[in-house]
Amino acid sequence: DHAYFWPHFTPIPGPSDHDLMIFTLSKVTGHAGTRFGWAVIKDKDVYQKVLEYISVAEFGISKDTQLRVLKLLKKAVEGYGKPIFEFAYNKMRNRWERLTSVFSKSTRFSIQQRHPSHCNFFNETRLPSPAYAWVKCEREEENDCGAVLEAGNIKGRSGSNFSAKDPNRIFSFPESTSNT
Numbered sequence: 001d002h003a004y005f006w007p008h009f010t011p012i013p014g015p016s017d018h019d020l021m022i023f024t025l026s027k028v029t030g031h032a033g034t035r036f037g038w039a040v041i042k043d044k045d046v047y048q049k050v051l052e053y054i055s056v057a058e059f060g061i062s063k064d065t066q067l068r069v070l071k072l073l074k075k076a077v078e079g080y081g082k083p084i085f086e087f088a089y090n091k092m093r094n095r096w097e098r099l100t101s102v103f104s105k106s107t108r109f110s111i112q113q114r115h116p117s118h119c120n121f122f123n124e125t126r127l128p129s130p131a132y133a134w135v136k137c138e139r140e141e142e143n144d145c146g147a148v149l150e151a152g153n154i155k156g157r158s159g160s161n162f163s164a165k166d167p168n169r170i171f172s173f174p175e176s177t178s179n180t
Contacts, residue, residue, distance in 0.1 A: 003027045003037075008088030010128045011119035019043055027131070029072050029084070036061070036069045085121070092129035099133060110136045 002021045004010065006028055021040040026032035041047040076084050096114070103111045112134040116125045135156065137145035149156055 004131060006088075007085045007119055007121040008092055009130055011117045011126050012121045013118065014120050020046065025069060025072065029076055030088075031068070031072060034065055034068055034072070036065060082122075089122075089126070089129060092131070093127070096127070096129050108138055108142075110138055 002016060003024045004027055005012070005016060005021075005023075009027070019042045022037060023039070024037040025034055026036075039050065041050060078084075099111065103109060114127045114130075116127050118124070119126050135145065135149065135154075137148055142148050146156065146158055
């Protein structure tokens with residue numbers, strides 16, 4: 001799954017080379033309603049099976065969606081994609097700086113550690129700025145971290161849904177109408 005394999009979320013160390021790579025436009029541009037994705041499939045038999053599945057499960061892509069995707073992709077690749085990824089990275093970096101500042105003052109909750117690595121796309125070392133934060137309740141008596149967070153009106157999903165052990169919870173950055 002390469003939905004989040006974009007330079008505004010994670011440093012890109014080099015070209016990805018897997019047998020199957022699935023991408024989605026929504027994570028590149030934030031247009032989740034478009035519901036458009038693509039895959040790189042190396043194995044011809046797997047490719048044929050995917051085509052068969054799509055022909056049964058999908059009624060095609062509407063012209064409206066195709067035109068919207070074309071316009072979004074044209075805009076995204078201007079300047080080899082750097083302006084859109086730089087904008088998105090700065091937005092996510094700012095959100096992570098604020099989130100890290102809040103959690104650094106807490107002994108009750110913690111979030112995952114982020115470590116810088118080299119991004120070949122930007123040719124510099126950067127911290128990742130994931131779309132999700134892993135939150136952990138640090139108190140032993142709080143064995144249901146989800147209930148603790150929900151009591152504080154913080155929405156998330158159990159980390160076990162993502163192969164993590166509870167008490168970890170995952171939550172995404174909320175949509176905002178502000179410029180932050």
